[in-house]
Amino acid sequence: MTTIPADLAALLATIRRPGDFFAAGTSELLAPLLEVEGVGPVALPLLPAQAEQLAAVAEPAPYGRGAETLIDPAVRRCRQVGPDRVRISGRHWVRTLETIVARAAEGLGVDGPVSAEFYKLLLYEEGGFFLGHRDTEKTPGMFATLVAALPSSFVGGELVVRHKGREVRLDLRGDDPAEVAFAAFYADCVHEVLPVTKGCRLILVYNLVRHGRGRAPVPPDYAAEQARVTALLQRWKRGKRHRDDDTPEKLVYLLEHAYTPAEFGFAMLKGADAAAAGVLTEAAREAQCDLHLALLTVEESGAAEYAGNYGSRRGRWDSEEDDFEAGEVFDRSMTLSDWRRPDGGTTTLGGIPVEAEEFVPPDACDELEPDEEHFREATGNEGASFERTYRRAALVLWPSDRLFAVLSQAGLRVTLPYLDDLVRRWAEDGGDRQSLLWREAHDLAGHMLAQWPRRVGYPRSDETPGDAARMLDLLTRLADTELIERFLAEITAAGVYGKGDNTAIVAAIGSLPPPRAAALVERIVAGTAATSFGACADLLARTAAALDQQHVSGLAGAAIRLAEALPGGRDRVAPDEFWQRGPEVSPTAVVDLLTGLGAIDRALAERAVDHILARPKTYDLDAILVPAVRTMIGSGRMQGASSVQRLRAACVAHLRLRAAEPLAPPADWRRAATLPCRCKNCTELARFLADPERQTWILKAAEADRSHVEDSIRRAQADLDLTTDRRGRPYSLVCTKNQESYERRARQRTQDLKDLALLAG
Numbered sequence: 001m002t003t004i005p006a007d008l009a010a011l012l013a014t015i016r017r018p019g020d021f022f023a024a025g026t027s028e029l030l031a032p033l034l035e036v037e038g039v040g041p042v043a044l045p046l047l048p049a050q051a052e053q054l055a056a057v058a059e060p061a062p063y064g065r066g067a068e069t070l071i072d073p074a075v076r077r078c079r080q081v082g083p084d085r086v087r088i089s090g091r092h093w094v095r096t097l098e099t100i101v102a103r104a105a106e107g108l109g110v111d112g113p114v115s116a117e118f119y120k121l122l123l124y125e126e127g128g129f130f131l132g133h134r135d136t137e138k139t140p141g142m143f144a145t146l147v148a149a150l151p152s153s154f155v156g157g158e159l160v161v162r163h164k165g166r167e168v169r170l171d172l173r174g175d176d177p178a179e180v181a182f183a184a185f186y187a188d189c190v191h192e193v194l195p196v197t198k199g200c201r202l203i204l205v206y207n208l209v210r211h212g213r214g215r216a217p218v219p220p221d222y223a224a225e226q227a228r229v230t231a232l233l234q235r236w237k238r239g240k241r242h243r244d245d246d247t248p249e250k251l252v253y254l255l256e257h258a259y260t261p262a263e264f265g266f267a268m269l270k271g272a273d274a275a276a277a278g279v280l281t282e283a284a285r286e287a288q289c290d291l292h293l294a295l296l297t298v299e300e301s302g303a304a305e306y307a308g309n310y311g312s313r314r315g316r317w318d319s320e321e322d323d324f325e326a327g328e329v330f331d332r333s334m335t336l337s338d339w340r341r342p343d344g345g346t347t348t349l350g351g352i353p354v355e356a357e358e359f360v361p362p363d364a365c366d367e368l369e370p371d372e373e374h375f376r377e378a379t380g381n382e383g384a385s386f387e388r389t390y391r392r393a394a395l396v397l398w399p400s401d402r403l404f405a406v407l408s409q410a411g412l413r414v415t416l417p418y419l420d421d422l423v424r425r426w427a428e429d430g431g432d433r434q435s436l437l438w439r440e441a442h443d444l445a446g447h448m449l450a451q452w453p454r455r456v457g458y459p460r461s462d463e464t465p466g467d468a469a470r471m472l473d474l475l476t477r478l479a480d481t482e483l484i485e486r487f488l489a490e491i492t493a494a495g496v497y498g499k500g501d502n503t504a505i506v507a508a509i510g511s512l513p514p515p516r517a518a519a520l521v522e523r524i525v526a527g528t529a530a531t532s533f534g535a536c537a538d539l540l541a542r543t544a545a546a547l548d549q550q551h552v553s554g555l556a557g558a559a560i561r562l563a564e565a566l567p568g569g570r571d572r573v574a575p576d577e578f579w580q581r582g583p584e585v586s587p588t589a590v591v592d593l594l595t596g597l598g599a600i601d602r603a604l605a606e607r608a609v610d611h612i613l614a615r616p617k618t619y620d621l622d623a624i625l626v627p628a629v630r631t632m633i634g635s636g637r638m639q640g641a642s643s644v645q646r647l648r649a650a651c652v653a654h655l656r657l658r659a660a661e662p663l664a665p666p667a668d669w670r671r672a673a674t675l676p677c678r679c680k681n682c683t684e685l686a687r688f689l690a691d692p693e694r695q696t697w698i699l700k701a702a703e704a705d706r707s708h709v710e711d712s713i714r715r716a717q718a719d720l721d722l723t724t725d726r727r728g729r730p731y732s733l734v735c736t737k738n739q740e741s742y743e744r745r746a747r748q749r750t751q752d753l754k755d756l757a758l759l760a761g
Contacts, residue, residue, distance in 0.1 A: 004236050004247050009361035011229050012253065012276050019109015020274040021163035021219035022185040024170045024267040027100050029151070029180040030092030036121070037085035045177045046152035051200040054123050055079055061122060063133060076130045078193075081121040088118065088204070096180065097148075104146055104184035104208065106271050110217045116146055116206040124157055124193065124201035132162070132192040143217050144208040146184045151177040154199030159183055161191045163219055166282065169194075169344065170267055172201075184208060186219045222279045229279055233287035237399040248358040249406050250398040252296065252336070253280070254365075259393050266293055266342050273393075280395055281342045288400050292347070295338040296354065296394045298365065302329040304375050304384040324375035326386045334365075336396060348421050350414040352406065368392065404440075404447040412467050415448050416474075423474050438478065445475060445483050452491050468496055469504035476508045484508045488520045493527035499535035506542045514551035517543070522558035529565035534589035536562055540596035552599055559600045562593065563608055568615040585619065587627035594632070598641050605643040613650055621654045626755055633759060652760045655752045663749055665742050668692035672741075673718040681705055682712050688735070689718060698725070699733040706733040717741075 034042045038057035042050055058079035062071045097116060105114040117139060135145050147159065149172035159170040163186070172181040185191060210217065239245045255273040269277050277293070284291040304324045334354040339347045359365060373388040398406045407415050419441060426437035448471070468491060475484045492505065505524075509517035521543050529536040540562055544552050567585040590612070597605035612619045619625055629651050632644055670692040675682050681699060688697040699709055706724070710733065713720055719740045725732040 003357075003362070004232070005251055005358065005360045005362050007232055008229065008251060008253070009364075011225060011232060012279070012360070015222055015225055015272065015275045015279060019107060019220050019271065020269075020278045021108075021166070021189055022161045022168055022170070022183065022267075023104045023107020023270075023274070024168075024172075024181075024183040025103055025107075026174065026176075026179045026181050027096055027103070029096055029178055030090070031151075032088050032093030032096075033090045034150070035087040035089075036081055044151045046150065046200060046202050048200075051123065051125070051152075051202075054081070054202075055125060057081065057085075058121075058123055061120075061130075063130070064136060077124075077128045078130055079123045079125070079128075081123075083118050083120060086118070086121045100148065100180070100182045101146070101208070103270070104144070104182065107269075107274055108144060108184060108186065108208075108217070109220050109271070109275065110143070110210065112210060115209050115211070117142075117209055119145075119205040119207050122201075122203040122205060124154070124196045124203070126196055126198055126200070128157070128193075128201065129195040130193040132160075132190050134190055135187045137187060138207050139209060141209040141211050142187060142207045143210060144184050144186050146182065146206040146208050147172070148180050148182045148204045148206070149174060150180065150202045150204060152200055152202045154196050154201045156195055156197035157201040158194045159191060160194060161185045161189050163189045164221075166278070168267060171344070172203075186217075189219070220275060220278075222275065226279050226283050229283035230286045233283055233289050233397070233399075237287060237289060237401075240399055240402055248355065249402060249409060250354075250358055250396055251360050252354055252358050252364075253360040253395040253397075254296065255393040255395065257393070261338075264293070264295070264338065264393065265340050265344055267344060269293075277342075277395060280397065284397060289397050290400050290403060291342060292349070292396045293340040293342075294336040294394055294396050296334065296336055296390075296392045298332065298334045298368070298390040298392075299387070300329050300332045300389075301385065301387045302326065302331070304386040324377075324384060324386065326373070326375075326388065336394065348418055349407070350410060350417065352410040352414060355409075365390075404444040407444065408447045408451045411451075412448070412453075415444065416467060416470055419444050419448065419474055420470075423477050427477065433479065441474075441478055442480055442483065445471070445478075445480065449483060449487055449490070452487075452496070454491070454494060454496060463498075463500045465500040465504060466498055468492060468498075469501040472501070472504040472508045476504070476511060479511055481511055484511065485516070485520065489523060493520075493523045495528055495531065497524065497528045497532055497535060499532070499538055502535065502539045502542055505539060506546050509543070510546060514547055515554055517547070518551070518554035518558065521555060522561055525558045525561040525565070529562055533562075533565055533567060534586055534592070536565070537589045537592035537596060540600075541592040544596050544599040553601075555596075555600045559597050559604055563597065563604055563611075566593075566608060566611050568611060568618040585624060587624050587631065590619070590624060590628040591631050594641070594643055594647075598643060602641070602643070605641065606646075609643045609646050612647070621651060626651045626655070626759075629759060630755060648759055652756065655756050655759070659749065659752050659756065663742075663745055665739060669695050669737050671719045671737055673716040675712050675716050675718075677708070677712050679708070681709050685709060685712065685735070689737075695737050697735045699735070700728075700730060701733070702730050706731065709733060 031044050034044065036042055036054060036057065039050065039053045042054070058081045060071050060073070061076055061078040061080040062069045063076045064070075101114055101116045105111075119138065151174055154173065157172070159172060161168050161170065161183075170183045172183060174181045236247060236251075239247055240249075253276065255269070255276075257270045257273050259268065266277055266281070280291055283289075304326055334356075335351045336354055337351045339349045341347060356362070356365075368390050370388040371391050373386065375384065375386045377384050404415075407418055422437060422441040422444065426435065426441055429435060429437055432438065452471075468487075472484065472487060475487065488505065488508070492501065509520055512520070521539060524539065525536045540555065540558055543558075544555055547555070593608060594605055597608055612625070625647055629644065629648050633648065671689045673686075673689050675686050675689075681701065684699075685697065688694055699706060701709075710722060713722065713735070719738050721736045721738050723734045723736075725734055
């Protein structure tokens with residue numbers, strides 16, 4: 001049974017003749033010696049003063065109507081200088097022109113010798129244009145026209161070429177004065193020059209001629225191939241509507257030629273690439289598929305093997321890479337980027353991954369040669385390895401109504417910016433929920449939700465808004481309440497949640513009816529409080545503040561769920577108590593907890609304080625409770641609440657007890673410390689610490705012994721300053737007694753007195 005990629009590859013292989021009805025591109029320009037009678041040498045890029053001189057010596061360009069030659073500025077507004085008055089010389093220009101002619105012939109699908117005969121020099125000033133027309137055969141063997149835009153500053157003046165229902169718009173402006181832009185098209189093609197809106201457009205026109213080859217070539221015609229490709233794409237598009245369809249989401253057809261960034265576009269494609277693009281462009285339009293040109297980047301890495309003799313290396317990237325050969329591939333990534341549309345425009349699409357089954361044909365990548373390949377020799381426990389990169393241009397297809405499925409393959413790094421752009425354009429367009437832009441945003445968001453990463457590792461501890469916050473913000477701007485509810489219930493409550501998301505969550509549930517908002521908050525707390533207690537406490541406090549008093553009581557379920565998840569075990573409480581062991585707690589979490597519970601159910605806040613005061617190991621007075629009460633009293637929040645006053649009383653009692661302890665600097669050099677080790681060196685250290693007379697002890701020992709003693713000192717928090725004397729061998733560890741314990745208690749006393757003044761005042 002054949003597959004869509006194989007079938008499409010077979011059809012495109014039947015396009016035997018390369019080329020299209022037009023060819024375009026840029027070429028390096030080594031400026032020619034251009035002289036015009038009556039003006040003299042013309043400098044390039046064209047200067048405004050010389051443009052005026054050229055206009056003065058040029059004559060109005062005519063156009064043909066049947067056997068007549070007419071001048072009518074309503075049809076053609078342009079000035080010309082005949083070939084007898086123009087001299088183009090310089091050996092560099094000859095080489096440049098030969099390159100242009102060869103590329104034009106290849107793009108037009110013409111083999112054999114082709115020559116370019118200079119026809120005239122054209123000057124399009126501001127407002128200049130030429131309505132649609134066909135060129136007539138001006139010399140035997142002429143089959144096409146070639147135009148080259150010399151460096152000059154202008155805006156507008158695009159060349160539009162039409163053939164059998166197809167149309168291309170070619171912009172011949174050159175940003176680089178060292179390049180010349182060119183275009184060639186068959187003589188029977190209708191073409192026009194759009195108005196120049198600023199500056200002057202200076203054009204060399206040539207007749208392309210093929211001698212002694214019988215009938216002149218004509219534009220390629222792929223009508224039969226195009227019809228078969230269209231039918232195939234339509235069958236593919238219909239199949240994608242069924243749930244059991246297993247065909248690829250997109251098709252990736254690699255091109256034969258290499259293209260530089262400057263010539264990366266549909267109009268720049270060469271030979272058979274141009275022919276395939278022409279067929280696919282029309283077939284995709286008829287089958288309602290999207291077609292893009294993109295850059296495929298394949299990156300591989302894996303094990304390398306030594307291919308022959310090798311000398312000593314030092315674990316670096318080495319230029320003598322012939323000593324290695326690539327082995328098994330361990331990692332491979334394939335990504336499409338740098339998107340171009342057939343009309344020449346770019347898109348907001350980012351990097352989209354490629355699956356192996358999406359290539360046309362399926363084995364398209366099997367014989368590729370890498371653009372870059374690097375080897376690294378074995379180091380430590382790692383064997384020799386390689387990295388290599390392939391880059392190819394590709395035509396990429398997908399059914400138009402499957403765009404969001406294709407985007408979703410790339411993940412949030414692509415879909416979030418794309419959705420952001422849709423929402424922005426929808427808002428700028430008036431914000432109508434019945435508009436196409438709103439439906440597109442809604443559909444894309446639905447695809448994103450269906451593929452949202454649900455694997456949860458460690459809970460997020462940072463307060464930076466994540467992808468979930470960005471998604472909720474976009475859904476809130478869309479007022480998409482259906483997807484807001486689904487996201488909170490299926491993603492946030494399932495554990496993809498962090499404190500940084502709370503601002504977006506509160507804003508999102510603000511668009512929902514209060515009962516539904518309260519139910520979702522309860523679901524989030526129930527699903528995540530065990531791992532994200534602080535985030536849930538913050539969410540409850542924020543939601544209670546956002547709801548009016550009439551609806552705050554609806555948060556009772558969420559409050560109970562949060563209280564059930566309070567950190568602390570059952571080891572010191574009655575067996576029938578409902579509190580469960582939870583995650584680590586912080587002063588901020590205690591503040592948010594009591595703020596939220598106090599606004600919803602004061603009795604529940606009292607029970608929370610019972611739990612907190614019964615677990616001093618979990619809710620340390622200095623690390624947790626004093627900073628929390630300091631925050632609540634200092635800000636005036638809930639200062640009169642009974643639950644807060646109980647915590648306040650416990651903190652005041654603790655601070656007064658410690659403030660009453662005697663505090664005086666050491667009377668001698670005796671320092672208390674309990675060392676964790678009784679080895680010889682640590683025993684000597686203990687005797688030194690207990691000696692009231694000695695201030696310094698020096699240990700001259702090997703590094704391992706010195707490090708062991710330093711570790712014992714750190715673990716015992718001994719009042720010692722440590723330095724290393726590096727004179728002689730082995731080095732010496734110099735231990736000098738200090739008053740750190742006293743100074744630490746003095747600092748604590750100062751802070752205790754400040755806290756007492758605030759809490760007991």
